Amino acid sequence: MDSKFCTDYPWVSSPVIINAPMEAAAGDELATEVTKAGGIGMIGSAVNMDDLEAKLERAKESLASYPKMSSRSTLPLGIDLLPFVSKLDRAISIIAKYKPAIVWLFAAKVFDDYATWTLAIRQQSPETKIWIQVGSVTAALQVAKLCHPDVLVLQGADAGGHGFERGASIVSLVPEAADVLRANGFGDLPLVAAGGLADGRGVAAALALGAVGAVMGTRFLAAAEARTHPQYRAALLKAKDGAMSTVRSKVFDELNGPSVWPELYDGRALATNSYIDAADGVAIEKIRERHKEAIEDGDAGFGEKNPRAAVWAGAGVGIVNDVKPAAEIVMEVRNAVIGILSRLSASASSEGKLSLL
Ligand SMILES: Cc1cc2nc3c(=O)[nH]c(=O)nc-3n(C[C@H](O)[C@H](O)[C@H](O)COP(=O)(O)O)c2cc1C
Known part of the structure; x- marks a missing residue:
């Protein structure tokens, strides 16, 4: 050292x-x-x-x-x-x-x-x-x-x-x-x-x-x-191939309203439905609406049914396979x-x- x-x-x-x-x-x-x-x-x-x-x-x-x-x-x-x-x-x-x-x-x-x-x-x-x-x-x-x-x-x-x-x-x-x-x-x-x-x-x-x-x-x-959050953790454990399952984007900071982050930054998270919508050209207002509905629907928007909340995760997520004491x-x-x-x-x-x- x-x-x-x-x-x-x-x-x-x-x-x-x-x-x-x-x-x-x-x-x-x-x-x-x-x-x-x-x-x-x-x-x-x-x-x-x-x-x-x-x-x-x-x-x-x-x-x-x-x-x-x-x-x-x-x-x-x-x-x-x-x-x-x-x-x-x-x-x-x-x-x-x-x-x-x-x-x-x-x-x-x-x-x-x-x-x-x-x-x-x-x-x-x-x-x-x-x-x-x-x-x-x-x-x-x-x-x-x-x-x-x-x-x-x-x-x-x-x-x-x-x-x-x-x-x-x-x-x-x-x-x-x-x-x-x-x-x-x-x-x-x-x-x-x-x-x-x-x-x-x-x-x-x-x-x-x-x-x-x-x-x-x-x-x-x-x-x-x-x-x-239990559903967040479940999503992490399930994610494989970090190159495909995670992505860098600014959309994750736009889900609750305009981003407050400095211009230099975006973030890496699981490529959830919110990201897929953004990549497909869906308007941000619509993405926010769908995000809000998913949160109200339970699981804080992390659940498998309609994953829309930001699940921040690095490209190494595919080798995170179990829960252990720190x-x-x-x-x-x-x-x-x-x-x-x-x-x-x-x-x-x-x-x-x-x-x-
Ligand atoms: C869920 C999550 C929250 C984070 N929050 C912060 C934070 O509050 N402050 C900070 O300096 N970095 C934050 N980071 C970034 C970390 O400092 C670090 O650079 C990153 O976790 C390293 O990559 P890895 O997740 O692939 O190990 C966060 C990362 C994750 C995954």
């Missing part, structure tokens, strides 16, 4: 597994279990600050019985804030009170906003590390220069939920960003990969690409502790990565020996 990572997050085991801070789904129950398993738990609650405070209070209690963690000056987990919609003043007072180890920023209207937020957070809680999620090499460099974050999360186009409308997968994003950052004096900035990672094979690949850790969102939606997911993925890397290393060294013969 990167030595900066060991110092900044000493409870963490290598390889570093992080649950994505997913609004609504990633509460304190999920985040604390991920942290207790030696990963980095993230709470998603960028919109409702009262809810965030309640989640942090419960997380603090839950982690207090873990001596390795309660002795720390920060709460060993992260929270996320979306500068285009979160309330900075309220967020700052919550951060000052609970001192989360990490504040993850994403989806600012303009990158300058990240600088304002980073400064304000660091003034209130200097121990809190700032992670910023971006989806292009250009954004990575710009944000590194503007904010000097503690970690950059590189989000590839396979990611579930919101992300850059124009993007590449982590396969090219991570190594190119690493090269460009290094060439510009940011070679020490730890990079974490996100997007389409749902098991040990993906995470091992992310490490090979140059990431020091891996974020999984969709995989953790199927964790027992995630607050995922700690088990963390340990299973970690062990799989260790197995893969040691097998590769053993076969590379034996092949190396053969070629010398």
Whole structure:
């Protein structure tokens, strides 16, 4: 593991597994279990600050019985804030009170906003590390220069939920960003990969690409502790072939009224009837009407009968096949990565020996 990572997050085991801070789904129950398993738990609650405070209070209690963690000056987990919609003043007072180890920023209207937020957070809680999620090499460099974050999360186009409308997968994003950052004096900035990672094979690949850790969102939606609607979860478990069953589109943000998201963003979700209508040229007013009817019809619009609500999911959804406790997911993925890397290393060294013969 990167030595900066060991110092900044000493409870963490290598390889570093992080649950994505997913609004609504990633509460304190999920985040604390991920942290207790030696990963980095993230709470998603960028919109409702009262809810965030309640989640942090419960997380603090839950982690207090873990001596390795309660002795720390920060709460060993992260929270996320979306500068285009979160309330900075309220967020700052919550951060000052609970001192989360990490504040993850994403989806600012303009990158300058990240600088304002980073400064304000660091003034209130200097121990809190700032992670910023971006989806292009250009954004990575710009944000590194503007904010000097503690970690950059590189989000590839396979990611579930919101992300850059124009993007590449982590396969090219991570190594190119690493090269460009290094060439510009940011070679020490730890990079974490996100997007389409749902098991040990993906995470091992992310490490090979140059990431020091891996974020999984969709995989953790199927964790027992995630607050995922039962029909939403059933749809995820049923979905196969992420290339066909998921799609990036802006229509998912238009279902309840005009989108409030910054122009740069769309989102990846299951290709439900709302998407199919949009692709067929059905007017957005009609799509909204049908969406409303599906919600009123039961199952919150996630049910098989008439799936119309946004089921955010990454391209890795086809390899998410079961519900497990979050700690088990963390340990299973970690062990799989260790197995893969040691097998590769053993076969590379034996092949190396053969070629010398
Ligand atoms: C249901 C869902 C909700 C999400 N909500 C947020 C959020 O509130 N804030 C955020 O920064 N990212 C959010 N994301 C994106 C994640 O940060 C991350 O990039 C993504 O989950 C990684 O891709 P994967 O789902 O394929 O693992 C969300 C993703 C999903 C699937």
